[in-house]
Amino acid sequence: MIRLLIADDQALVRGALSALLGLEPDIEVVAEVGRGDEVVAAARQTDAEVALLDIEMPGMDGIAAAAALRAEVPVCRALIVTTFGRPGYLARAMRAGASGFVVKDTPAAQLADAVRRVAQGLRVVDPALAADSLAQGESPLTARETDVLSVARTGGSIADISGILHLSEGTVRNHLSSAIGKTGARNRADAVRVADDRGWL
Known part of the structure; x- marks a missing residue:
């Protein structure tokens, strides 16, 4: 059995x-x-x-x-x-x-x-x-970009994401910008949606 x-x-x-x-x-x-x-x-x-x-x-x-x-x-x-x-x-x-x-x-x-x-x-x-x-294919996102998008799912501000991940606000902006480019998204919310739909988050 x-x-x-x-x-x-x-x-x-x-x-x-x-x-x-x-x-x-x-x-x-x-x-x-x-x-x-x-x-x-x-x-x-x-x-x-x-x-x-x-x-x-x-x-x-x-x-x-x-x-x-x-x-x-x-x-x-x-x-x-x-x-x-x-x-x-x-x-x-x-x-x-x-x-x-x-x-x-x-x-x-x-x-x-x-x-x-x-x-x-x-x-x-x-x-x-x-x-x-x-x-x-594999997710094009780095581990940090994935972390940033995962936290961005909650709709928090750059400062909120920065505080949760212990990153500077500039670093968070850079990761978000890179993730938006890699997902072909229009903005942060769209990048979260695309990455979520594809199972990358």
């Missing part, structure tokens, strides 16, 4: 995934959590072999949870299952150590098969998303 942990902040989705996958003769759902920061402890307590992780969760997102699993419970492999099929998310998830990445509209039989393949140590990636990711 494959011991499966399901992490999704929406109780209805979590319950539906658990019910569907629990019908499989070789999969046992051993834990369900609603927060990313509960994943590692649940994996340890239940000896889970595969963790199905949503991306957007409170406490810690699914990509960070995948990285935490790889570092702290490497026997439990991460499979990202998300509504947000963005190429940038795929690249970030794979760098974080996820073994698979599929979207939530994947048919139940294919999802069960993805769980089995990940449990066997194989990689599973949604083919359409993989093609989009290759076509789009």
Whole structure:
């Protein structure tokens, strides 16, 4: 039996995934959590072999949870299952150590098969998303530009961003200007939107 942990902040989705996958003769759902920061402890307590992780969760997102699993419970492999099929998310998830990445509209039989393949140590990636990711390439943003845009999402001023990131206001302006150019955006808000849409933030 494959011991499966399901992490999704929406109780209805979590319950539906658990019910569907629990019908499989070789999969046992051993834990369900609603927060990313509960994943590692649940994996340890239940000896889970595969963790199905949503991306957007409170406490810690699914990509960070995948990285935490790889570092702290490497026997439990991460499979990202998300509504947000963005190429940038795929690249970030794979760098974080996820073994698979599929979207939530994947048919139940294919999802069960993805769980089995990940449990066997194989990689599973949604083919359409993989093609989009290759076509789009890696994020052109530097780590600092990504940080600045992430903080800019809240709509704060240059001074606010500067204070949060402990950078001078001039440095923040330079990073924003560079990020706007690299994303082909019209302004800061547009750069945030473009980078967010592509999964770079």
